[in-house]
Amino acid sequence: MRLLAACAALLAWTAGSAVSVSVYRSPFPPPSDIHVSAEGAAGDILALAFGARRLFADVWFIRLMQYYGTPEAGPGGTPGDSFAWLLPKTGGGAAEEAAEAAINNGAGRYPDFFPLAMHILQLDPSFTGAALYGAASLAFNMNRPGEAEALLRYGLRYHPHDWKSLKLLTAIGYSRSRDPSAVAASIAPLLKDPDCPVMLKQLAAFLDKKAGNYAEAAALYADILTTSRDPSYASNARKELALLAARGITPR
Amino acid sequence: MRRSFSTVVSVALNSFSENVRNKFFAVFAVFAFAAVYASVLAGVMAVDQEARVLTDFGLTLIELIALAYALFNASSVLLREAETKTIYLVFSRPVPRWAYLAGKLAGSLLTSAVMLALMGAMHLLLLRLRGFPPPVDYAWALAGSLLKLSVITSLAFFVSLFSTSAVSTLVISGVIWTAGHFAIETRFLAEHSPGVKGGLLKAAIWLIPNFQLFNVRDSGGTLPLAAFATAALWTVGAGLAALALLWRKEF
Amino acid sequence: MTVPAVSFSGVGKVYKRPRLLGAQFTTGIRDLSFELQPGEITGLLGLNGAGKTTIMKLITGLLFPTSGKVSVFGYAPSRTEAKARVGYLPELPYFPPQLRPVEALAYYGRLSGLSGATLSSAVGAAMSRTGLEPHAGKRVSEFSKGMLQRLGLAQALLHGPDLLLLDEPVSGLDPLAIHDIRGLLAGLNGEGRAIFLSSHSISEVEKLCSRVLIMVRGSLARTVLRAEWEAAPGGLEGIFVEAVK
Numbered sequence: 001m002r003l004l005a006a007c008a009a010l011l012a013w014t015a016g017s018a019v020s021v022s023v024y025r026s027p028f029p030p031p032s033d034i035h036v037s038a039e040g041a042a043g044d045i046l047a048l049a050f051g052a053r054r055l056f057a058d059v060w061f062i063r064l065m066q067y068y069g070t071p072e073a074g075p076g077g078t079p080g081d082s083f084a085w086l087l088p089k090t091g092g093g094a095a096e097e098a099a100e101a102a103i104n105n106g107a108g109r110y111p112d113f114f115p116l117a118m119h120i121l122q123l124d125p126s127f128t129g130a131a132l133y134g135a136a137s138l139a140f141n142m143n144r145p146g147e148a149e150a151l152l153r154y155g156l157r158y159h160p161h162d163w164k165s166l167k168l169l170t171a172i173g174y175s176r177s178r179d180p181s182a183v184a185a186s187i188a189p190l191l192k193d194p195d196c197p198v199m200l201k202q203l204a205a206f207l208d209k210k211a212g213n214y215a216e217a218a219a220l221y222a223d224i225l226t227t228s229r230d231p232s233y234a235s236n237a238r239k240e241l242a243l244l245a246a247r248g249i250t251p252r
Numbered sequence: 253m254r255r256s257f258s259t260v261v262s263v264a265l266n267s268f269s270e271n272v273r274n275k276f277f278a279v280f281a282v283f284a285f286a287a288v289y290a291s292v293l294a295g296v297m298a299v300d301q302e303a304r305v306l307t308d309f310g311l312t313l314i315e316l317i318a319l320a321y322a323l324f325n326a327s328s329v330l331l332r333e334a335e336t337k338t339i340y341l342v343f344s345r346p347v348p349r350w351a352y353l354a355g356k357l358a359g360s361l362l363t364s365a366v367m368l369a370l371m372g373a374m375h376l377l378l379l380r381l382r383g384f385p386p387p388v389d390y391a392w393a394l395a396g397s398l399l400k401l402s403v404i405t406s407l408a409f410f411v412s413l414f415s416t417s418a419v420s421t422l423v424i425s426g427v428i429w430t431a432g433h434f435a436i437e438t439r440f441l442a443e444h445s446p447g448v449k450g451g452l453l454k455a456a457i458w459l460i461p462n463f464q465l466f467n468v469r470d471s472g473g474t475l476p477l478a479a480f481a482t483a484a485l486w487t488v489g490a491g492l493a494a495l496a497l498l499w500r501k502e503f
Numbered sequence: 504m505t506v507p508a509v510s511f512s513g514v515g516k517v518y519k520r521p522r523l524l525g526a527q528f529t530t531g532i533r534d535l536s537f538e539l540q541p542g543e544i545t546g547l548l549g550l551n552g553a554g555k556t557t558i559m560k561l562i563t564g565l566l567f568p569t570s571g572k573v574s575v576f577g578y579a580p581s582r583t584e585a586k587a588r589v590g591y592l593p594e595l596p597y598f599p600p601q602l603r604p605v606e607a608l609a610y611y612g613r614l615s616g617l618s619g620a621t622l623s624s625a626v627g628a629a630m631s632r633t634g635l636e637p638h639a640g641k642r643v644s645e646f647s648k649g650m651l652q653r654l655g656l657a658q659a660l661l662h663g664p665d666l667l668l669l670d671e672p673v674s675g676l677d678p679l680a681i682h683d684i685r686g687l688l689a690g691l692n693g694e695g696r697a698i699f700l701s702s703h704s705i706s707e708v709e710k711l712c713s714r715v716l717i718m719v720r721g722s723l724a725r726t727v728l729r730a731e732w733e734a735a736p737g738g739l740e741g742i743f744v745e746a747v748k
Contacts, residue, residue, distance in 0.1 A: 006496040050433060338597055
């Protein structure tokens with residue numbers, strides 16, 4: 001009887017393993033893809049050990065935002081680095097306006113931004129919010145569309161039908177060809193999505209303002225003010241709404 | 253058979269009621285404090301991803317707290333019953349050993365299910381207070397955690413029957429839990445390692461339960477029927493292995 | 504021919520304790536043979552480590568013999584047919600402190616296969632019989648040692664067993680409690696139940712039993728009938744001391 005129980009145990013366990021081996025397909029990149037600095041290695045080991053990749057991807061995302069939210073010491077990026085793709089089609093006044101927006105939008109060099117953003121996706125490629133945030137920041141704030149595309153393409157390897165990443169990829173393509181209206185059209189479907197990074201909304205509002213669509217711009221600033229938990233974006237939206245209101249424009 | 257089933261139910265309900273009386277609610281206090289603290293931090297740091305961070309943090313915390321409770325309970329229950337001689341009063345009666353083991357396992361799983369449900373309700377309430385709707389895959393995520401707990405609890409019962417102390421059972425079960433989350437890495441290494449090393453890693457894939465299978469939110473969606481079947485087979489397998497040891501165990 | 508309540512035939516028990524290298528073996532009992540008849544009260548005397556508890560556990564199926572054969576009412580001790588007819592009181596029984604006696608008894612009654620009205624009446628009868636009724640509202644944590652022993656006895660009686668195995672039933676009790684339990688056991692025996700009790704108290708065994716087994720270092724040194732110790736100048740104590748010396 002004891003032997004029977006032992007044999008049945010082995011049989012049941014093996015059957016369980018067989019089902020598991022046949023049905024399980026990892027949604028994650030292979031471990032060889034994960035590149036991390038020594039200081040973050042312990043956290044990554046914990047992430048794998050407790051099956052908490054999502055949580056540790058969140059932690060890395062918070063680190064990324066802390067890194068990006070900290071003013072750079074020493075020679076940082078110049079305001080002209082950002083939204084530079086807009087400059088040829090606009091005049092000097094618009095360039096000035098773009099430069100002002102760029103300061104608000106976090107222009108700078110931030111050399112670790114791309115590896116940090118990539119690491120988040122290596123841990124959890126389904127973290128679309130991080131991919132969009134990272135790519136939009138790289139492309140539109142730091143004028144590094146190549147890295148932005150690489151980031152999105154990495155996420156798309158694991159989720160090839162993610163329409164949000166595809167839309168942003170298209171928008172970045174149009175930004176390379178310096179076509180603001182095509183960029184605006186590409187990111188428009190993203191704006192109502194909960195994963196839409198706030199800087200994309202700000203960019204859309206900025207493009208609307210430039211194109212003379214003030215009511216649409218005001219609507220986007222109002223949306224930022226009510227939905228974003230980022231105080232700097234909320235404060236900027238409040239300021240823009242006040243400026244537009246002074247010109248008699250209210251959200252549509 | 254009917255009588256054995258009623259014995260399983262009696263042992264399970266008794267085990268559940270003992271668990272509930274044993275510092276059960278202290279666990280929720282710990283969870284509530286940690287979740288509120290994390291939500292405040294997440295609100296400040298995660299900015300526009302607060303909902304995701306709060307959900308991930310809460311679900312991980314729920315799973316780990318339930319795991320700690322389940323492992324502590326499973327690793328000590330047989331030892332404690334032998335030490336207090338309670339088990340003498342059980343096994344001197346017409347109680348089949350399999351029915352006792354099944355009852356204890358069912359009692360532990362019932363406790364885990366209630367814990368997950370209560371902590372989940374607290375977590376959803378917290379999300380609501382922060383202005384977020386319940387995540388779509390939330391119930392599936394809790395179900396996945398319960399399946400994991402079912403497998404590891406059954407394994408802990410098995411380990412407790414040959415290990416020398418509750419601590420060693422906890423350690424061994426903890427190692428299995430960890431190794432079970434390295435399934436992807438183990439498979440990757442097995443595919444890239446030649447010879448004996450590769451063979452050992454391939455054996456490990458079959459011996460160590462792949463807990464990643466039950467991480468619903470990682471793969472985004474629902475639990476496939478195969479996940480339930482796998483959990484049931486592993487739970488029964490470990491339970492039968494425990495029974496093989498308990499069959500002739502002396503007290 | 505009546506089937507004996509308990510039969511030991513050449514039974515040996517060796518305990519194996521695993522060590523880092525190999526194992527350590529200790530003999531619990533060796534080549535033990537005896538029988539207990541239905542309706543008989545038999546005592547088991549011996550010094551610490553003589554094998555008394557080992558015998559009790561072999562009868563209840565908590566231990567398995569290394570050699571020889573144990574049977575209970577003609578069945579192997581692990582069989583349901585045997586266990587259903589045995590009530591066991593271990594030394595210093597433990598009950599979860601937060602329980603009330605009725606709750607503890609109901610649980611053990613269910614494990615013995617009782618349910619519904621039968622269970623309720625069995626619990627009530629066991630409470631009444633062991634004098635626990637006035638304490639029904641208390642929790643086990645409030646129980647004295649004597650009350651715990653009564654509760655232990657109550658759980659052993661629940662299913663109306665034909666054989667009661669009592670390991671040190673009066674250990675640590677006050678004289679009044681001992682008197683009550685003695686009366687209870689005599690009453691149970693009067694109903695035809697066999698009782699097998701181990702004790703360090705020679706006087707208790709002397710008062711209750713019709714036959715006594717004296718164990719010395721795992722072996723049965725002597726079997727003494729009531730008539731023998733009543734005729735002996737030193738009584739049962741004298742016989743015991745001589746046997747264990």
